[in-house]
Amino acid sequence: MNNFQYARATDVADAIRLLAAGPGAKLIAGGTNLIDLMKENVERPSRLIDISRLPLRKVEETPDGSLRIGALVPNSDLAYHPLIEQRYPLLASAILAGASAQLRNMASVGGNLMQRTRCAYFYDTATPCNKRHPGSGCSAMDGLNRNHAILGTSAACIATNPSDMSVALAALDALVHIAGPSGERTIALTDLHRLPGDKPHVDTNLGTGEIITGIELPPRGFAQNYSYLKIRDRMSYAFALVSVAAALELEGNAISGARVAIGGVAHKPWRSVEVEAALRGQAATPDHFLHAADLLLQGATARSHNGFKVELARRAIVRALTQAANATPQSQAHKKIA
Structure with missing residues (x-):
C-alpha cells in the first residue's frame, strides 16, 4: 500500500x-x-x-411521494428501513442478497454504486488489464472468463458490474443525485454506469470532482409482485453469475406494467424498456416470459468459458418473472432457490 x-x-x-x-x-x-x-x-x-461524517444518512419522503436516500446510508440500515421493506421490497431483497452482514453494515449506498469490478485480472497487477492501464490489453479475453460479461462488451473489456443493489435500483427507475464543481444535477441510475467501449477504465458518467449525494426512488415501488433472484456458485457471500430484478403490475392475469433488469452479465445493470413494453398487455405465462428473456438477451456474446450464462440468464429471467407473477419472491433468508 x-x-x-x-x-x-x-x-x-x-x-x-x-x-x-x-x-x-x-x-x-x-x-x-x-x-x-x-x-x-x-x-x-x-x-x-x-x-x-457528512450529513447524508437520512431516508426521507419527498412532497411528491418519492423517497430520498442519502448516499451514506449503510446498506443494512436501508434494507431494514420500514419504508423500504413496505414500499420497495425488491430493493431490500437485492441488498440482502449481497455480501455478508458485516460488509453490509459498513458499506454505503453511494459506495455500493461506485464499487469496481471483481474481475480477477483487474485485481492481479501482474497481468494486462485495460481498466487498470488503458491500452495494455484484456487478459480475460483469452483467459479464464467464466464470470465475465455476455452483453455490452467491447474488444477492450468483458468485466461485469458486481452490484446487486444497482440491479434493483435500475428496475425501480431510481434517480441519482450528484453534486460537483458546477452545481447539482440528477441522472437516471441506468445512465450512471457506462459500457466499456474503448474506455473501460471509466466506470461511470460522473464528471471530474463530482460525488453522489443521494438516490431517489419514485412513488411506484411494485411492493406486491416482485422477486430478486441471484444465481451464484454458493448461496452466500458470492457475486452473481446472473441476477434478475423482476417486478410486475397485474390486472387479473394480464400484465399492465413490467420491469426487468439483470446483473452479472454486463459492465452495468442490463435493462430494456422495449422488452418491458412487449410484456405489457400479455398474459403472465411462461411462454411470454421466455419471449421477453430472448429479447433481453439478444446480442449476447459467449466467450470460451461463459457460454452457459446465456441459458442460465434465460432460465433465471423466466423464473424471476414467474415468482413475481405468483407473488412468491425469492427468499434471501433461506439459502435455497424457490
Missing part, C-alpha cells in the same frame, strides 16, 4: 473542493471496496478524503 495523505471533509462542498484539489484523490466512506483495492495496489490514491 502506497503512502497517501488524509483529509476529512466537513460538508459536501468541502469534499468537492478537496477532490478537485489534485489528481489521484479518492473518496472513502465505509471503504469495503477501496481498501481491498489499495491493499492489492490496484488503487494508489495520493489522498483519501473521508466523507463518512
Whole structure:
C-alpha cells in the first residue's frame, strides 16, 4: 500500500473542493471496496478524503411521494428501513442478497454504486488489464472468463458490474443525485454506469470532482409482485453469475406494467424498456416470459468459458418473472432457490 495523505471533509462542498484539489484523490466512506483495492495496489490514491461524517444518512419522503436516500446510508440500515421493506421490497431483497452482514453494515449506498469490478485480472497487477492501464490489453479475453460479461462488451473489456443493489435500483427507475464543481444535477441510475467501449477504465458518467449525494426512488415501488433472484456458485457471500430484478403490475392475469433488469452479465445493470413494453398487455405465462428473456438477451456474446450464462440468464429471467407473477419472491433468508 502506497503512502497517501488524509483529509476529512466537513460538508459536501468541502469534499468537492478537496477532490478537485489534485489528481489521484479518492473518496472513502465505509471503504469495503477501496481498501481491498489499495491493499492489492490496484488503487494508489495520493489522498483519501473521508466523507463518512457528512450529513447524508437520512431516508426521507419527498412532497411528491418519492423517497430520498442519502448516499451514506449503510446498506443494512436501508434494507431494514420500514419504508423500504413496505414500499420497495425488491430493493431490500437485492441488498440482502449481497455480501455478508458485516460488509453490509459498513458499506454505503453511494459506495455500493461506485464499487469496481471483481474481475480477477483487474485485481492481479501482474497481468494486462485495460481498466487498470488503458491500452495494455484484456487478459480475460483469452483467459479464464467464466464470470465475465455476455452483453455490452467491447474488444477492450468483458468485466461485469458486481452490484446487486444497482440491479434493483435500475428496475425501480431510481434517480441519482450528484453534486460537483458546477452545481447539482440528477441522472437516471441506468445512465450512471457506462459500457466499456474503448474506455473501460471509466466506470461511470460522473464528471471530474463530482460525488453522489443521494438516490431517489419514485412513488411506484411494485411492493406486491416482485422477486430478486441471484444465481451464484454458493448461496452466500458470492457475486452473481446472473441476477434478475423482476417486478410486475397485474390486472387479473394480464400484465399492465413490467420491469426487468439483470446483473452479472454486463459492465452495468442490463435493462430494456422495449422488452418491458412487449410484456405489457400479455398474459403472465411462461411462454411470454421466455419471449421477453430472448429479447433481453439478444446480442449476447459467449466467450470460451461463459457460454452457459446465456441459458442460465434465460432460465433465471423466466423464473424471476414467474415468482413475481405468483407473488412468491425469492427468499434471501433461506439459502435455497424457490
